[in-house]
Amino acid sequence: MNIYMDLSFLLQIVLGYTSLYFAKSLLIVKSKIYLEVIFTVLVGFSIYLVYLNIYLSILIYFVFISIFLLMIFKENYFKSLFLYLFIYSLLTFIIDKLSIYNSCYNFILTINSPKGMLSYLFGPIFLISLILSIKLVDSLFRLHNYKTTCYLLKNNKKVYYTGYYDSGNTLKHNDVPVIFINKDKYLFEVDKKIKVEIESINNQSLIDVQECLLSIEDKKESYYVYVALVDTKDFNGCEILLNAYIN
Incomplete structure (x- = not known):
């Protein structure tokens, strides 16, 4: 051997x-x-x-x-x-x-044999193929079905964003849906911060949220939501991660 x-x-x-x-x-x-x-x-x-x-x-x-x-x-x-x-x-x-x-x-x-080192390439090639496949499927199907235009309204100021529906985001605070946005893209005055506890697989943490009204493209009703200000740059290419309770 x-x-x-x-x-x-x-x-x-x-x-x-x-x-x-x-x-x-x-x-x-x-x-x-x-x-x-x-x-x-x-x-x-x-x-x-x-x-x-x-x-x-x-x-x-x-x-x-x-x-x-x-x-x-x-x-x-x-x-x-x-x-x-x-x-x-x-x-x-x-x-x-x-x-x-x-x-x-x-x-x-x-x-x-030292020539067997070529087998090192199988892992990276597989990972690259997997990543590209996920991105392709995401761009062809997920974004087509779940990407939408929405706007936030606060103090008579309206700002449009691209929103991404995520059935995995079911977070509520006091029975109010919580949506997520990069804090640098939140173009409203930050009021008194409200702390909301979120639980992930690894730990629990507190995030700052703001109160806003949310409207979805082609829908008449508005939703009272909490907007969580996070460091995530984007959500599958969109600016806001919407909530499963917002239909």
Whole structure:
């Protein structure tokens, strides 16, 4: 068994991060960066499992992956585990079959020759293809269906924006829908700030909101909303992230 351990170590890091990013992108969730970094580095050491019994090797790898994905994704654990193992297995199978300089031992892909370093490219190529595909689908379908023109009204001042409907934004404060806008694009005078607590996968935080009236293009009614001032530059190319309760 001729294995370049240092090169194979880096290959496992590439495959691990690619699989993790794949799961993260499809689930559309946020995760703590330091956990991703720790996971990606530690997964490189899985190369040493090639020296163990195949069943013990697979068991250790599965337990390690399960624990870290549970820490990273929490309630999306089972979906993330399936997606991670699916893409990891797929990339391992493809590289093993296409390259004579790579071999698979105990479910772990190795590099048997310096020429096998070309397999490093499979991860980045896959990630780039995934990102481009998501952007293409988003531009062709999501924005076509969910992009709209709206305006905010406050103190007799009206400002038009492009809004993006997001069924995932169901945040309310005192039964009032909360929408999001970059604080630099909020062109009204900032009144007394109201604090609203938001909860994400990783933590809870307070954001500043302002009271406004919101009107959607081609609709007569106006909505009383809280406008959250955030640092996010845009929302899928739009200026405002609308709320699922605004129809």
